[in-house]
Amino acid sequence: MFTIVAGILFPVFAITLVGFAIGRWIKIDFQPINRINMDFFVPALVFSSIGTMSLDITKIPLLGASILTTLIPFLLMFPICKLFKINFKVWALPNIFRNTGNLAIPLFTYAFGPQALAPAVLLFVVSACAHFSLGFAIVSKGNQLKKIIKIPTFIAAFLALSLNLSGITVWPPIYEAAALLGQTAVPIMLLSLGAQMCNMKLAGLKVGIACTLLSLATGAITFLTIYLFVPLSTLHLQMMLLFTMLPPAAMNYMIAERFNMEPTKVASMVLYGNFFSVITLPILLTITFSLAQ
Numbered sequence: 001m002f003t004i005v006a007g008i009l010f011p012v013f014a015i016t017l018v019g020f021a022i023g024r025w026i027k028i029d030f031q032p033i034n035r036i037n038m039d040f041f042v043p044a045l046v047f048s049s050i051g052t053m054s055l056d057i058t059k060i061p062l063l064g065a066s067i068l069t070t071l072i073p074f075l076l077m078f079p080i081c082k083l084f085k086i087n088f089k090v091w092a093l094p095n096i097f098r099n100t101g102n103l104a105i106p107l108f109t110y111a112f113g114p115q116a117l118a119p120a121v122l123l124f125v126v127s128a129c130a131h132f133s134l135g136f137a138i139v140s141k142g143n144q145l146k147k148i149i150k151i152p153t154f155i156a157a158f159l160a161l162s163l164n165l166s167g168i169t170v171w172p173p174i175y176e177a178a179a180l181l182g183q184t185a186v187p188i189m190l191l192s193l194g195a196q197m198c199n200m201k202l203a204g205l206k207v208g209i210a211c212t213l214l215s216l217a218t219g220a221i222t223f224l225t226i227y228l229f230v231p232l233s234t235l236h237l238q239m240m241l242l243f244t245m246l247p248p249a250a251m252n253y254m255i256a257e258r259f260n261m262e263p264t265k266v267a268s269m270v271l272y273g274n275f276f277s278v279i280t281l282p283i284l285l286t287i288t289f290s291l292a293q
Helices: 002-026 031-051 057-084 088-096 104-112 114-140 152-166 172-182 185-199 202-229 234-243 251-258 263-275 277-290
Strands: none
Touching (some): 002 185, 031 114, 031 172, 057 088, 057 114, 088 202, 104 114, 104 185, 104 234, 114 152, 114 234, 114 251, 185 263, 263 277
16 A cells, blocks of 8 residues: 555655755746646646546536535634634635645546546636635635636636537547647646745744644545535545645635735645645545545
């Protein structure tokens, strides 16, 4: 089991380590690279994956489960923040919106094979739409609908779903070109994640540990709810176990910085949360594989 888990995580952590080296010694600014990735490569990945994915009634439970991964932590954070007297706007986002892009997609692909790519992208799209709507609404109290429909990832997902569900035939080389472009997205995500690790500071360790433990707790409650009430296949159930307990997404820091919601504290949550995944992911993967036995 150790060999299997190590074999799955090694490519993810190896590319992340290369990103750390780039950020530490070459000091490349990933901001424009990330923008190109989010505006072109990720939408291409979404379009090619959803456009060619078999959409039928069997996907409804997975879609429902993906919605619960946002809704349940959102509801849980209200009493938690009140109990511990912490700022809901600061602590809610890292516990609701997880690293579903630059960690989840490659992790699922390496763990479960190519058949996991399409459902992984579907989970990412649902999470991303929730992040750009509910996430912004939490900190801004505004209607973000106009911003959501302008996001390239959302446009690509909407177009792919429309073509897929309508049965309109698309020239196959178009999907192949999009898939080729989309293959660039995953390694860039991991490199960027590694480069962000250079910004970790010891002063934020306490906050990072607290957020990691809280994130695992809310994730465990979410997965237990899904396990008991949502009928999923073994593969999708395994994916949801990992999906519900992923570390926080980097986008949480960008939102916190934009709305001045203690961005330094949120950065510590994001960076240390992803750093501690070196410990948590092997444990979660071991539990995940036990579900198939």
